[in-house]
Amino acid sequence: MTLSIDTSRITVDPLPVDLGFGYPSAILRLDKIDPKISGNKFFKLRYYLEEAVTRRKSGLLTFGGAWSNHLVATAAACRQINLACVGVVRGENTGNLSPALADCVRLGMKLEFVSRTQYKNTEELARWAALYYPNMLVVPEGGRGMPGRRGAGEIASVIPGFADYTHLLCAVGTGTMLAGLAEQLQPHQHIIGISSLKGEDSILPEILRETTVTPAQIALYNQFHFGGYARYTKELLDFMNRLYNASGVPTDIVYTGKLCFGWSSLCEQQIFPKNANLLLIHSGGLQGNRSLSADKLAFKTL
Numbered sequence: 001m002t003l004s005i006d007t008s009r010i011t012v013d014p015l016p017v018d019l020g021f022g023y024p025s026a027i028l029r030l031d032k033i034d035p036k037i038s039g040n041k042f043f044k045l046r047y048y049l050e051e052a053v054t055r056r057k058s059g060l061l062t063f064g065g066a067w068s069n070h071l072v073a074t075a076a077a078c079r080q081i082n083l084a085c086v087g088v089v090r091g092e093n094t095g096n097l098s099p100a101l102a103d104c105v106r107l108g109m110k111l112e113f114v115s116r117t118q119y120k121n122t123e124e125l126a127r128w129a130a131l132y133y134p135n136m137l138v139v140p141e142g143g144r145g146m147p148g149r150r151g152a153g154e155i156a157s158v159i160p161g162f163a164d165y166t167h168l169l170c171a172v173g174t175g176t177m178l179a180g181l182a183e184q185l186q187p188h189q190h191i192i193g194i195s196s197l198k199g200e201d202s203i204l205p206e207i208l209r210e211t212t213v214t215p216a217q218i219a220l221y222n223q224f225h226f227g228g229y230a231r232y233t234k235e236l237l238d239f240m241n242r243l244y245n246a247s248g249v250p251t252d253i254v255y256t257g258k259l260c261f262g263w264s265s266l267c268e269q270q271i272f273p274k275n276a277n278l279l280l281i282h283s284g285g286l287q288g289n290r291s292l293s294a295d296k297l298a299f300k301t302l
């Protein structure tokens with residue numbers, strides 16, 4: 001059984017000329033694929049799911065925080081193809097589930113809460129998982145790893161007129177999507193990652209070591225994290241609202257809002273050549289906005 005997802009819903013929408021400071025720019029709307037198996041998560045999970053089925057595993061076991069898009073997507077994907085799933089959640093159970101974790105439970109995921117200290121000790125966690133869940137395929141946090149990268153690379157195949165774009169821009173968490181897309185570039189193309197995390201210095205060297213992309217084709221920007229992972233400021237929310245009002249494109253506070261802000265700022269700095277043709281990847285994640293109070297955004301995301 002394979003995951004079926006309607007990729008015909010994906011569109012490429014133009015971005016406002018003023019926010020792109022004249023550079024032709026568009027955005028690939030992977031957020032339209034499915035509200036739960038959103039954006040890049042479908043691509044990153046597909047080969048893990050396939051592996052679980054061929055190895056006759058009973059399901060997937062994976063990791064994430066209380067607002068994790070990855071956990072929600074895993075739960076939804078496993079439900080669709082009748083696999084069991086376990087989500088190992090960072091932080092103690094306060095008895096009050098976040099909307100994301102409540103979704104996971106509704107979708108049939110079993111949650112295991114571990115302390116932040118335990119969560120950091122990945123080797124110990126892997127031993128624990130192998131002991132208590134021997135029939136589960138363990139998927140690293142965020143779907144990182146070869147199967148995740150291979151699946152993420154297939155995003156390139158749903159981009160109409162892929163070769164016409166000179167620069168792709170995407171959000172970066174674990175860097176799996178960035179690495180997967182980097183592998184698909186043609187020699188005249190470039191990829192730019194906008195990091196949602198503060199100080200992830202190992203991502204770029206790792207991609208250069210493990211893929212065929214050349215240093216001239218890839219860049220990772222670290223100055224658009226707005227205080228760090230899942231942090232945001234009024235400036236970011238104002239930008240997200242401005243973008244939505246001008247284009248109808250909704251973004252999230254964790255990844256795609258920062259991606260779009262970074263895009264606009266890099267365009268303003270004119271870092272691109274004159275003939276550049278930019279494509280941003282909207283990687284989904286709109287459910288993450290549920291951590292905001294309702295009055296903060298000009299749009300409803302779910």
Ligand SMILES: *Cc1c(COP(=O)(O)O)cnc(C)c1O
Nearest residue numbers: 173174175176177255283284285
């Ligand atoms: C998970 C996620 C990312 C991060 O992808 P990585 O492959 O971990 O870098 C980016 N955008 C959205 C919306 C996500 O949910």
